[in-house]
Amino acid sequence: MHWETCAGHLLDGDRSLGATTAVAVVGLGYWGPNLVRVLAERTDVRVRWVCDLDPGRLAVIARRYPAVGVTGELDVVLADPEVEAVLLATPVFTHHELARRCLEAGKHTFVEKPLAPSSELAGDLIELATERGLVLMCGHTFLYSPPVRAVRGLIEGGQLGELFFVSSSRVNLGLHQRDVSVIWDLGPHDFSILLYWLEELPRSIRAIGRASIVPGIADVAFVTMEFESGLVASVELSWLAPSKLRRTVVVGSRQMVVYEDGAPEPIRIFDRGVVYKDPETFGEYHLSYRAGDIRSPHLSNDEPLSLQLSDFVHAVSTGQGDPRGLMLARDVVGLVEAAEVSLREGGTPVALEGNRVTSGAG
Numbered sequence: 167m168h169w170e171t172c173a174g175h176l177l178d179g180d181r182s183l184g185a186t187t188a189v190a191v192v193g194l195g196y197w198g199p200n201l202v203r204v205l206a207e208r209t210d211v212r213v214r215w216v217c218d219l220d221p222g223r224l225a226v227i228a229r230r231y232p233a234v235g236v237t238g239e240l241d242v243v244l245a246d247p248e249v250e251a252v253l254l255a256t257p258v259f260t261h262h263e264l265a266r267r268c269l270e271a272g273k274h275t276f277v278e279k280p281l282a283p284s285s286e287l288a289g290d291l292i293e294l295a296t297e298r299g300l301v302l303m304c305g306h307t308f309l310y311s312p313p314v315r316a317v318r319g320l321i322e323g324g325q326l327g328e329l330f331f332v333s334s335s336r337v338n339l340g341l342h343q344r345d346v347s348v349i350w351d352l353g354p355h356d357f358s359i360l361l362y363w364l365e366e367l368p369r370s371i372r373a374i375g376r377a378s379i380v381p382g383i384a385d386v387a388f389v390t391m392e393f394e395s396g397l398v399a400s401v402e403l404s405w406l407a408p409s410k411l412r413r414t415v416v417v418g419s420r421q422m423v424v425y426e427d428g429a430p431e432p433i434r435i436f437d438r439g440v441v442y443k444d445p446e447t448f449g450e451y452h453l454s455y456r457a458g459d460i461r462s463p464h465l466s467n468d469e470p471l472s473l474q475l476s477d478f479v480h481a482v483s484t485g486q487g488d489p490r491g492l493m494l495a496r497d498v499v500g501l502v503e504a505a506e507v508s509l510r511e512g513g514t515p516v517a518l519e520g521n522r523v524t525s526g527a528g
């Protein structure tokens with residue numbers, strides 16, 4: 167399955183009538199209940215277990231979904247032969263260990279982003295899933311978002327012209343993570359979107375930031391990337407901002423796009439730009455500004471998480487995973503790692519080759 171076309175499978179309806187996939191959701195903190203909600207709404211899925219170390223969180227879900235089994239032990243889930251797939255929405259640093267246990271128990275596995283706490287461990291999971299012939303998917307939800315897909319269509323179709331730069335801000339007040347920096351928490355969203363749009367890894371990345379509130383855990387970071395094609399990108403990430411903003415600007419030689427997640431018009435395409443006239447023709451260089459129309463295409467309101475889980479259920483029911491999606495998930499982890507190296511080194515550029523960090527200061 168070609169990963170960027172995954173959502174095309176969603177409504178195929180090619181599962182045999184009445185067949186259901188039995189699943190378990192592990193981790194019921196902020197995000198896990200969303201997985202339970204979306205899965206419980208599907209007629210082709212049976213949520214057989216929910217699992218969390220915290221009995222209070224289990225009790226909340228048990229009240230809402232009385233038919234679902236509750237347990238604090240992943241082993242109980244894994245020992246149930248009816249469970250075909252496990253979805254993990256636990257903290258980042260548990261992803262590798264828990265996903266490995268699921269795969270070893272023969273379960274198809276969905277891991278919330280990022281796939282693993284290092285690209286080496288991400289590679290280990292991918293290898294294990296491939297060896298066992300199991301589906302492994304990472305929860306890069308934004309890749310299923312209609313605006314993100316529409317921007318990719320514009321880039322692919324050449325409407326924007328040569329891409330000059332991308333600049334994004336993902337900031338909000340709150341949801342400080344206890345175990346990871348803001349780069350591990352929010353960076354995977356923007357990094358996955360950039361890789362999906364550009365189909366190119368940056369050749370170098372740098373990051374500065376600071377731990378303003380909790381010592382040792384950066385809550386604001388400014389990450390910049392340079393690409394072989396000449397494109398430059400900047401990503402601002404923060405849990406410490408007066409209001410929520412999720413906005414990305416893509417500037418090309420022909421057109422520019424503003425993508426603002428959650429806005430009534432999530433995409434605005436500006437037919438604007440600058441034309442540079444060669445000094446050889448005019449004696450000195452000449453700039454003329456083009457200010458054309460602003461267009462806001464109609465987009466579907468489909469919930470990205472619902473599209474993504476449809477894809478996962480489809481993959482489980484056909485046994486067909488998505489190797490390119492996994493490569494992207496591993497590359498995202500590589501970018502986070504490299505940005506973290508740069509952050510620790512005070513913002514020195516870190517070169518990337520393939521998805522490997524090849525140099526950093528010190």
Ligand SMILES: NC(=O)c1ccc[n+]([C@@H]2O[C@H](COP(=O)([O-])OP(=O)(O)OC[C@H]3O[C@@H](n4cnc5c(N)ncnc54)[C@H](O)[C@@H]3O)[C@@H](O)[C@H]2O)c1
Nearest residue numbers: 193194195196197198217218219220255256257278279307
């Ligand atoms: N796709 C998205 O848009 C999106 C959005 C938010 C969070 N996430 C991801 O979801 C994951 C969880 O984030 P969160 O904000 O919900 O975290 P959280 O801390 O709010 O919740 C994590 C839950 O996992 C439970 N847990 C921890 N270890 C466990 C174990 N061994 N067995 C069972 N339960 C265990 C904890 O008790 C807690 O209830 C992270 O990977 C995060 O990056 C994804």
